[in-house]
Amino acid sequence: VSTDHGNQWQTSLRADATQLVLLRRALRRWLTERGVEPNLVYDMLVGCGEAVANAIEHAYGPSGGIISIGAERMPDAIGLTVRDFGRWRSPRVAYRGRGILMMQELADSVEISPSNTGTTVELRWRLEGSP
Amino acid sequence: VNDSTHFQFGRVAGHAVARLRGDIDLSNAATIKRSIVESISNHEHKVVVDLEQVEYLDSAGIGMLFDLWRRLTVHEQELILVVPAGSPVLRSLQVSGWPTDIKAVETLQEATEVAP
Numbered sequence: 001v002s003t004d005h006g007n008q009w010q011t012s013l014r015a016d017a018t019q020l021v022l023l024r025r026a027l028r029r030w031l032t033e034r035g036v037e038p039n040l041v042y043d044m045l046v047g048c049g050e051a052v053a054n055a056i057e058h059a060y061g062p063s064g065g066i067i068s069i070g071a072e073r074m075p076d077a078i079g080l081t082v083r084d085f086g087r088w089r090s091p092r093v094a095y096r097g098r099g100i101l102m103m104q105e106l107a108d109s110v111e112i113s114p115s116n117t118g119t120t121v122e123l124r125w126r127l128e129g130s131p
Numbered sequence: 132v133n134d135s136t137h138f139q140f141g142r143v144a145g146h147a148v149a150r151l152r153g154d155i156d157l158s159n160a161a162t163i164k165r166s167i168v169e170s171i172s173n174h175e176h177k178v179v180v181d182l183e184q185v186e187y188l189d190s191a192g193i194g195m196l197f198d199l200w201r202r203l204t205v206h207e208q209e210l211i212l213v214v215p216a217g218s219p220v221l222r223s224l225q226v227s228g229w230p231t232d233i234k235a236v237e238t239l240q241e242a243t244e245v246a247p
Contacts, residue, residue, distance in 0.1 A: 017157040020158055
């Protein structure tokens with residue numbers, strides 16, 4: 001289920017890796033329609049994908065759960081928010097930490113906020129030449 | 132999604148070449164690694180993984196390439212990646228802490244010409 005209010009877009013998906021490609025397709029379209037250039041769209045898809053993959057791998061047990069994704073077009077930036085409603089287990093193998101490193105390299109800012117009710121990851125990209 | 136759309140195995144100039152295409156992410160990285168490993172004979176000295184047609188690579192896909200590299204290294208087999216300049220794959224590798232010990236070249240021709 002997705003909602004689109006022009007500058008704000010919201011969707012939710014099952015915590016299942018097969019959903020990643022569907023999310024990328026929808027998010028790519030939304031970002032492109034808002035004038036984000038292709039290289040930056042790729043960075044945003046990878047950054048957001050890493051946040052969602054982390055939630056898929058670490059937030060829920062085998063029974064799964066729901067992940068909520070929000071996108072916002074601000075006058076001078078794009079914000080992407082990934083929220084889960086579970087509790088992250090610590091990564092079991094070293095390379096899984098690579099996802100977080102990639103988010104930090106790709107986005108202008110990354111905020112990861114764990115709480116008792118879930119974890120929120122906020123990614124933000126400044127847009128060059130914005131008014 | 133059929134695996135064959137992501138993976139094709141063949142020989143170029145006598146070397147084993149795995150051509151990957153499409154999106155590589157958490158949903159298919161493990162399957163792709165298995166397909167590559169099952170296609171490699173013990174007699175290969177060099178294995179080329181061609182990433183030119185890959186449109187998306189996430190950290191699970193990068194982890195898969197590292198696993199493959201470690202596994203081949205144990206068997207004294209060399210892994211060479213084909214990663215064109217300006218490709219989506221190069222972007223993903225760069226933000227993940229590239230370069231590393233894994234050999235990468237820009238074209239398939241270079242990969243098959245590198246001395247074994």
